[in-house]
Amino acid sequence: xxxxxxxxxxxxxxxxxxxxxxxxxxxxxxxxxxxxxxxxxxxxxxxxxxxxxxxxxxxxxxxxxxxxxxxxxxxxxxxxxxxxxxxxxxxxxxxxxxxxxxxxxxxxxxxxxxxxxxxxxxxxxxxxxxxxxxxxxxxxxxxxxxxxxxxxxxxxxxxxxxxxxxxxxxxxxxxxxxxxxxxxxxxxxxx
Numbered sequence: 001x002x003x004x005x006x007x008x009x010x011x012x013x014x015x016x017x018x019x020x021x022x023x024x025x026x027x028x029x030x031x032x033x034x035x036x037x038x039x040x041x042x043x044x045x046x047x048x049x050x051x052x053x054x055x056x057x058x059x060x061x062x063x064x065x066x067x068x069x070x071x072x073x074x075x076x077x078x079x080x081x082x083x084x085x086x087x088x089x090x091x092x093x094x095x096x097x098x099x100x101x102x103x104x105x106x107x108x109x110x111x112x113x114x115x116x117x118x119x120x121x122x123x124x125x126x127x128x129x130x131x132x133x134x135x136x137x138x139x140x141x142x143x144x145x146x147x148x149x150x151x152x153x154x155x156x157x158x159x160x161x162x163x164x165x166x167x168x169x170x171x172x173x174x175x176x177x178x179x180x181x182x183x184x185x186x187x188x189x190x191x
Contacts, residue, residue: 049159052084053190057163060090060135061186066167069124069131076135087142088190092122092133092165095183102160102187106145109134122167122184133167133184145191158191 060075072092089106093099097120105120121132138144145158163186171180 049086049190052086053088053159053161053188056084056088056090057161057186057188061163061165064163064165065181066092066133066165068168069126069133072124072133072135073126073131079135080137084137084139086190087136087138087145088188089136089145090134090186090188091120092167093120093185093187094122095185097185099162099185099187102189106187106189109136109145122182124167124169145189158189160187160189162187 056079059079060072062071062075066072076090089109091102091105091109093102101120121134123130123132125131165184165186167182167184168179169182171178
C-alpha cells in the first residue's frame with residue numbers, strides 16, 4: 001500500500017461532501033417556512049381583530065343612523081352581554097369636534113363604568129337625564145386603557161378606527177320641536 005493512495009473512510013465519510021449542501025438546503029427551507037408561517041399568523045390575527053372591530057361597530061351603529069340615545073344604549077347593552085377576546089371603548093363625536101383628543105379622552109375614561117366622560121362626546125337624553133354616547137367593554141381581570149404606568153398615560157398597543165354616523169336629535173326652535181340629523185364620527189379603540 002502506498003502512502004498517496006486513498007482509502008475507504010466509511011459510509012458517512014464518503015457521503016459527507018454531498019450531505020453538507022443537503023443539510024444547508026433543508027435549514028434554509030425550514031427557516032423560510034417558519035418565517036412565512038409566523039407572518040401568516042400575525043396577519044391572520046390582525047385581520048381577525050379588524051373583523052371583530054367591524055362586527056362591534058356594525059352592531060352599534062346599525063345602518064349609520066342612530067334615532068335616539070335609547071337605541072344606542074340598548075345596542076351597547078347587547079354587546080356587553082357577549083364575550084370578546086379584547087377590550088374596547090366606543091364614543092361618538094360631533095363632526096365639528098377635534099379628533100386629536102380621542103386617545104386622551106379614552107385614557108381618562110373608566111371603560112364606561114362610571115368615572116370621567118369627555119365633554120367632546122355627543123350627548124342624548126334617556127329617561128329624563130343627559131348621557132354621553134359612550135360604550136365600553138372590559139374583559140374580566142383586564143386593566144383599563146389608561147391604567148399602565150403612573151398617571152393617565154394611554155396604553156401603547158391599541159387599534160383606533162373611525163366610522164361615520166348620523167345622530168337624530170330633538171331641537172326646539174321658536175317653541176316648536178324639530179328632529180334634526182347631526183353628522184358625527186364614531187371613534188372605536190381596541191386594546
